[in-house]
Amino acid sequence: MITESRAVVEFHGGTARTGPLCWGQQGTWDSLAQWYPEVKPFFFLTRWLPVPLLLEVGDVLAVVGELLVRHESLRTHVSQPPGGEPTQRVLASGTLPVDVHDRPADDPVQFEDIVATCWERGTARPLDHSRELPLRLSIALHEGIPVVIAFTLSHLAADYTATDALVRELTAMLDAKASGTPLPPARPAAQPLDLAQAERSPEGQRRNVDAIRHLRSVLDRAPAPIPPQATPESPRFVGADLESDLLAVAVRRTARRCRTSTSVVLLALTTALVRSFWPEPRLRLDIMQGNRTSPEVAASVTTLNQVVHTITDLDGESLTELLDTATRAMAVARAHSRYDNRAAREVLRAGDLPPGVQFNDMWSTLPAGPRTATPSATTLTWPATSNAESMALYLDVRGTPTRIRLGAMADTAILPRADLAALLHTFEHLAVDWAEGVDGR
Structure with missing residues (x-):
């Protein structure tokens, strides 16, 4: 019988920041308001990856904590007051709950079925972005040994390209942890609040004006609907x-x-x-x-x-x-x-x-x-x-x-x-x- 328990990822040492959403986030946030929770699949991204041998649960939790420190979008709350604009609040430190599924040697359940269950649970209830981190994480064990990580990620935190990059980065970090070598350094990257600031600069606003002008031209040339x-x-x-x-x-x-x-x-x-x-x-x-x-x-x-x-x-x-x-x-x-x-x-x-x-x-x-x-x-x-x-x-x-x-x-x-x-x-x-x-x- 599979034993289920709960663990916690702790992250420390990040920078706390608050500011507006960038344009990509804004579009997803508005779509969430329009469609969610009635239409859920689009707004969750699901992935899994294997855990290298020799790692303990604590090792995996520590690596995930480092991942959260590297990427502000993974430790961000977003809220919008009535009649106001949405704001993102990046946490400097905090915790992320983790579901742990331990399969004994004689249990017939396959790990792909455990992953499917984790994804189903992870997407079954709406995310409260104002209170929850945008990541729901599960670890599957075999006789106490970590085997698989499965997660669901809010589309507000990452698109498909970023999610796949997260999987590659986390895989490399776990491999380094297992081999006893230093974790690979984080790639230099603009954080969402950096992007929001750039979009509000004169150059960003000029780009926006040009795009809106193009949109008006598209409306002028739009064909008639087909029956x-x-x-x-x-x-x-x-x-x-x-x-x-x-x-x-x-x-x-x-x-x-x-x-x-x-x-x-x-x-x-x-x-x-x-x-x-x-x-x-x-x-x-x-x-x-x-x-x-x-x-x-x-x-x-x-x-x-x-x-x-x-x-x-x-x-x-x-x-x-x-x-x-x-x-x-x-x-x-x-x-x-x-x-x-x-x-x-x-x-x-x-x-x-x-x-x-x-x-x-x-x-x-x-x-x-x-x-x-x-x-x-x-x-x-x-x-x-x-x-x-x-x-x-x-x-x-x-x-x-x-x-x-x-x-x-x-x-x-x-x-x-x-x-x-x-x-x-x-x-x-x-x-x-x-x-x-x-x-x-």
Whole structure:
């Protein structure tokens, strides 16, 4: 029988600070207010990692405490008074409760099931950001020996890129602890309050003015909404995930062959396929930007993602034309990717943006991994449904260095379930054709 208990991480020696949210945090905070706790999965990021042999529970707790000291977002409370603005308060010291699950040798429960249970519990109740730290941590033991760490992290504290970086950093710190060597130094990085200060500088405000000007131009050029193309299902929105090794190889090969980035290739694939079912010549295309383009923010543990609204033409027949269009769209998104979300919302109140397609490439930030001799089979699953979406199609690209997970959430009034499955499979097939030069280049 698994024994459950509670431990505590203590952290000391940090700097206490108070100030406003940065723009990325502000957007997530407003989304929390709008959707949470009714729609929970988006607002939690779940990860696990193994614990090296020879470490005791106290060793693991000490390393986690050091991690919290390094990253202010992990030891921050956020609150908003009625009628006021949200404020983040960074703690100099404090504690983090940890759930401990000790499995005896004769227990049949697998550790992956323990991790799943930890994630389920970690996301089951809302986070009170004004009182709780944004991290819920569990340690799984085998006969008293730490084996696995599982955690759930608020999206207010980190985006996907930062969360993956945290896993890599914590892994390296645990390895050093196990080998008796000094912990690897923290990478220099801007903290969320540093970013908020920079955004309020004259240069930050000029950037915001330019982004808001771009948003007004998008409203002026917005196409008319398209009518339903099919009878919607109930729930109206359906999600699908295609996982493919071949897609990862093909996208990288096409990027090398055409001397462009994998993000541009993925966006070109998206627009090439969207026009197969989109009845209008222009499309509202929202491009999610990670905003980690400078050294001072590359290692920041916070949420920096902001969506950039654009309008794109669904024309072009050759691969060259499709890549050129995608390149221009990416350049526009990068140029206007940092802005005050509340100022943008005021602009949007003056006009309507029709539903379109949102593109979010998180895979291209991963380092290229070694190719496997035999690619794993492509799989298609249907993980979610929803009635609360505002776009016709969401495409999220994530996964591992060697395997892409192409996630989609589609409005079945625009793209029925069977058509969505066909689109995802065609995405892979078209990518392979481009990689092999079938486009005629």
